[in-house]
Structure formats: structure tokens, C-alpha cells
Amino acid sequence: MPPPMPGQKLELPGVKYIIAVASGKGGVGKSTVAANLALALHMHGQRVGLMDADIYGPSVPMMFGLGLVDQTKTPFPIEKFGLSLMSMGFLVDPNQAIIWRGPKVAQAVGSFLGQINWGELDFLIIDLPPGTGDAQLTLSQAAPLTGALIVTQPAEVSLIDARKGVRMFEEVRVPILGIIENMSYLVATDGSKHTPFGSGGGKKLASEIGVPFLGEIPIDQMVSTCGDSGEPIVRKHPEHAVSKAYTELAATMLREVPKLTAAGLPAVDLG
Numbered sequence: 686m687p688p689p690m691p692g693q694k695l696e697l698p699g700v701k702y703i704i705a706v707a708s709g710k711g712g713v714g715k716s717t718v719a720a721n722l723a724l725a726l727h728m729h730g731q732r733v734g735l736m737d738a739d740i741y742g743p744s745v746p747m748m749f750g751l752g753l754v755d756q757t758k759t760p761f762p763i764e765k766f767g768l769s770l771m772s773m774g775f776l777v778d779p780n781q782a783i784i785w786r787g788p789k790v791a792q793a794v795g796s797f798l799g800q801i802n803w804g805e806l807d808f809l810i811i812d813l814p815p816g817t818g819d820a821q822l823t824l825s826q827a828a829p830l831t832g833a834l835i836v837t838q839p840a841e842v843s844l845i846d847a848r849k850g851v852r853m854f855e856e857v858r859v860p861i862l863g864i865i866e867n868m869s870y871l872v873a874t875d876g877s878k879h880t881p882f883g884s885g886g887g888k889k890l891a892s893e894i895g896v897p898f899l900g901e902i903p904i905d906q907m908v909s910t911c912g913d914s915g916e917p918i919v920r921k922h923p924e925h926a927v928s929k930a931y932t933e934l935a936a937t938m939l940r941e942v943p944k945l946t947a948a949g950l951p952a953v954d955l956g
């Protein structure tokens with residue numbers, strides 16, 4: 686299948702919901718949220734794919750303990766922990782800088798969607814790169830997205846960038862399914878709760894733009910330790926408080942996404 690022409694929408698008839706995980710800002714935890722949410726949905730019995738659309742800085746290989754893949758031996762997507770995975774990091778050594786211009790990035794993302802046999806999935810979660818540039822825009826236009834989840838941090842300053850992300854999706858008529866607040870609070874060893882990054886930002890943004898606030902994920906060093914060691918926290922420590930927050934988030938999505946899409950939001954293409 687050739688890469689999509691500008692303005693052309695790809696079709697993924699076997700995939701029920703295609704959901705982009707985005708934020709205007711870098712480093713807020715999009716990739717971590719995308720991976721753990723995908724695993725939590727899988728634990729709820731869903732068939733889930735995770736596509737890493739960050740061509741310059743792929744995160745999926747490290748989070749899933751994977752590296753370069755010999756395509757002649759292992760067909761894409763790669764199966765791990767029950768998920769179907771695709772990432773640029775399977776094709777190119779992450780230490781080798783990719784200096785591609787916009788159109789080539791768009792082409793790569795398009796072929797991840799259109800040329801890979803994702804099979805039958807309930808959810809395809811797409812981990813978007815930071816920012817609101819070409820790659821994000823192309824993907825939002827070329828993929829038949831059900832909607833986008835915006836990840837933000839609780840501080841007011843993070844909201845400025847999150848709003849940019851929201852605006853970008855509005856421009857391309859992709860519905861915002863809801864807001865997820867990451868690094869919301871920290872529970873100290875004595876059980877006390879702290880909010881080093883402020884509080885309330887996610888809820889504020891959700892009410893400001895009139896979308897559901899889907900949940901908050903606490904800060905815990907275990908999250909990054911697990912992510913760096915190749916087994917996300919939801920899979921490695923399913924009983925951990927952070928994992929429980931993801932299980933709840935996944936349950937909320939299972940309840941809300943069908944309702945939202947049934948309500949006839951624009952740009953929905955469920956095949």
C-alpha cells in the first residue's frame with residue numbers, strides 16, 4: 686500500500702478505536718502513559734496495539750526491553766506483554782540521529798499505520814512526539830483517529846502547552862476524549878500526600894474545554910525505574926498504587942469512549 690497522499694485518510698477497518706496520546710509539551714509522560722494505559726486496557730481483556738509515532742526519539746523499545754528487529758525474521762508489529770508494538774526504534778539504532786525532514790517523517794508514520802498488519806484490535810494507542818508540529822498534524826489528518834487524550838501536569842504553566850495541543854486537534858477536527866493528569870501527587874513513606882508540581886491543572890483544563898477529566902497518575906520513582914528497565918509498572922507491579930490508577934483509567938476509558946463516539950463526535954471512523 687503506498688503512503689498516504691496529502692489529505693488522504695488511511696483506513697484501518699480491523700481497529701475499533703484509534704487514540705492518540707498527546708500534549709503540547711515534552712517530557713510530561715506521554716510515552717509512559719501510552720504504554721501503561723495500553724497494558725491496563727489489555728489487562729481488561731482488550732486487544733491493544735501501541736504505535737510509537739516519535740520518529741526522532743522513540744520510547745517504546747526501551748520501555749518494552751526491545752531493540753533493533755530483523756524484519757526478515759520477525760514481522761511487524763512486534764508482540765510483547767500481549768500488545769502489538771511498532772516503533773522507529775525497531776528499524777533504526779536509537780543512537781544514530783535521524784535527520785529527516787517533515788515529509789519523510791510523515792511517510793514513516795503513514796507506513797506504520799497503512800502498511801503494517803495490525804489485525805483485529807479494540808484499541809490502537811498512538812504515542813505522539815512532543816509539540817504541535819508537522820508530524821503531529823500529518824498524523825492527525827492521515828489517521829482515522831477516534832480522538833485524542835491530552836496528558837498534562839498539574840502546574841498552571843503546563844496548561845499553556847496543553848492548550849496548544851488541544852487547539853491543534855480542534856483545527857484538524859479530532860475530538861478530545863479527555864484529559865489525563867500525570868505526576869499529580871507524591872505519597873511519602875509516612876503516607877503523607879505532596880503536590881510538588883501544584884494541583885488541579887488537569888481538572889481546570891478539562892472544565893475549560895468541556896471534556897471529561899479522566900484521572901490522575903501519581904509520581905513515583907518506580908514508574909521511571911520500570912520504564913527504563915523494559916517492563917512498564919502496570920505489568921511489573923500490577924498491585925502498585927500507580928498501576929491501580931492506570932487500571933481505573935482504563936476502566937473509565939472502556940466506559941466513556943464508546944459513549945463519546947456513539948454521541949457522534951466529528952472525525953470518527955470506526956471502520
Ligand SMILES: Nc1ncnc2c1ncn2[C@@H]1O[C@H](COP(=O)(O)OP(=O)(O)OP(=O)(O)O)[C@@H](O)[C@H]1O
Binds near residue numbers: 906
Ligand atoms: N508518574 C510518573 N512518576 C515518575 N516518573 C514518571 C512518571 N511519568 C513519567 N515519568 C518519567 O518521566 C520521564 C519522561 O516521561 P516520558 O518519556 O513518558 O515523557 P514524554 O512526554 O513521552 O516525553 P517526550 O516529550 O520526550 O516524548 C521518564 O523518565 C518517565 O519514566
Ligand SMILES: [Mg+2]
Binds near residue numbers: 812814
Ligand atoms: Mg515520548
